[in-house]
């Protein structure tokens with residue numbers, strides 16, 4: 001969005017707010033498509049930011065959905081159920097039964113269900129059996145934590161698959177963590193997956209149709225980060241292409257898709273100098289913006305200043321939020337043109353996880369509005385500000 005449009009946007013909307021830019025999102029998807037192997041398709045992990053799901057509807061093949069709430073959001077946005085991957089370590093049995101039944105009734109079944117435990121496997125099998133249908137599943141391979149199934153359990157399930165007409169085992173899902181900057185680690189993971197898939201073929205004659213892999217691709221958030229994304233993606237792509245596994249490869253991505261398209265705007269509401277240190281207090285804070293890898297506010301994210309009194313005089317300032325905690329520091333010693341009350345700071349790369357990972361109920365401050373900017377220059381509110389005092393307010397009935 002041009003600066004002129006940005007100025008008009010700032011006149012229209014009070015801070016704090018998030019701006020999601022549809023053009024940037026399209027650009028990002030095109031970028032990923034250009035830099036990933038042709039045969040790879042994209043699955044968007046809704047948890048990264050549910051506000052861009054509708055914009056992504058025609059751009060990604062699948063949506064990974066991890067809770068009943070995320071599912072309702074995707075349904076209400078008209079995402080076709082065949083694009084849903086119902087995932088997550090806690091699957092609500094009533095919801096699963098309802099989803100399968102609705103799929104049959106509307107002739108629009110859910111695309112995939114992941115299996116994270118033998119109990120989930122039984123739930124899906126019993127549901128399919130009771131409704132006389134077959135459910136397409138992905139078995140989630142564990143990365144030595146509470147998620148997924150270990151290799152032995154998957155092998156057991158695969159070995160008995162012929163006696164299980166109710167489940168169609170489409171392949172393997174794997175996710176082991178986010179913001180992976182180490183290609184060595186990704187190489188180890190891809191090698192492990194390839195070897196495991198190969199062993200399923202050799203030992204059990206099972207050829208997985210697909211691998212849904214969440215590589216946790218990293219985002220460069222801070223000034224001075226040494227991250228050459230094009231080279232990184234080229235090396236990563238080579239690793240994928242060199243796999244012996246020749247089935248469908250789906251990349252389950254959140255951060256890498258969503259971060260770029262979001263910006264967070266917050267206004268300077270107070271300025272002071274305490275013991276020779278300059279502080280700017282803003283109307284937002286760490287409950288609304290979080291950057292993975294930020295350490296004690298020492299790293300400097302990409303910030304743009306919309307100044308009420310433009311000046312060339314630079315001053316290092318600690319930018320602090322509105323919460324009553326000394327942790328509420330967004331950046332320490334950020335060199336910026338001298339700030340004034342009313343100036344607006346725009347934080348870039350705020351599209352992934354910022355809206356949901358902050359401690360949004362702390363201090364009962366409002367949730368900020370979310371604005372969507374379309375490619376034609378129009379913008380509108382996707383979510384009005386929400387008061388959070390209602391969630392923190394005890395309710396006593398008379399006489400209690």
Ligand SMILES: Cc1ncc(COP(=O)(O)O)c(C=O)c1O
Pocket residue numbers: 045047048064087175177178179214215216217252253254255256
């Ligand atoms: C199962 C699963 N897939 C994909 C993702 C998305 O990860 P990222 O945002 O690093 O791409 C997550 C994030 O927690 C996840 O749990």
